[in-house]
Every structure is written in C-alpha cells, then in structure tokens.
Amino acid sequence: LWLRLSGGTGVIAVLIQILDSPSNWTYHLRKRFPLYIWPILTAGVIFLDWRHTQEWKANGRVSVLQTQLLGTGLQDQGNDNVT
Numbered sequence: 001l002w003l004r005l006s007g008g009t010g011v012i013a014v015l016i017q018i019l020d021s022p023s024n025w026t027y028h029l030r031k032r033f034p035l036y037i038w039p040i041l042t043a044g045v046i047f048l049d050w051r052h053t054q055e056w057k058a059n060g061r062v063s064v065l066q067t068q069l070l071g072t073g074l075q076d077q078g079n080d081n082v083t
Contacts, residue, residue, distance in 0.1 A: 029036075056063050 052063075055061065
C-alpha cells in the first residue's frame with residue numbers, strides 16, 4: 001500500500017513479483033492446465049458422441065457421418081444387412 005501511495009515504478013515491480021511468484025494460485029493452474037484440460041475434453045467428446053448416438057437411434061435420424069463422410073443417405077436407412 002505504501003508503494004502505491006508513493007508513486008514511481010515500485011508499484012509495477014511489486015505487481016510483477018506478485019503475479020510471477022510460485023505462491024500465486026494462477027501459477028499452479030497454469031502449470032497443471034494440461035492435467036486438467038485433457039480429461040475434461042475427453043469426457044466432453046464422449047458425452048457428445050453418446051448423446052448423438054442416443055438421438056440417432058431414438059429418432060431414426062440419418063447420421064452426419066453417413067451423409068457427409070460416407071456419402072450414403074436415406075436410401076440405406078432401411079437396410080439391416082451389415083457387410
């Protein structure tokens with residue numbers, strides 16, 4: 001507080017030291033970010049895939065995978081033969 005009242009460059013130095021210190025909570029978050037983000041992303045992708053599969057099975061809807069990537073459409077929807 002005293003450095004802030006006195007003005008000068010001491011305030012900037014103190015702020016840089018506070019933000020760069022390992023005791024700061026953001027330091028641990030930044031260092032462990034990959035440990036936290038990959039399980040969250042994986043769970044999100046699994047949930048989206050599961051939800052899409054449930055909607056697709058319940059509604060008889062043609063999947064985006066079938067229409068865009070495989071090039072098949074509604075004509076193959078009634079075909080139960082798996083080859």
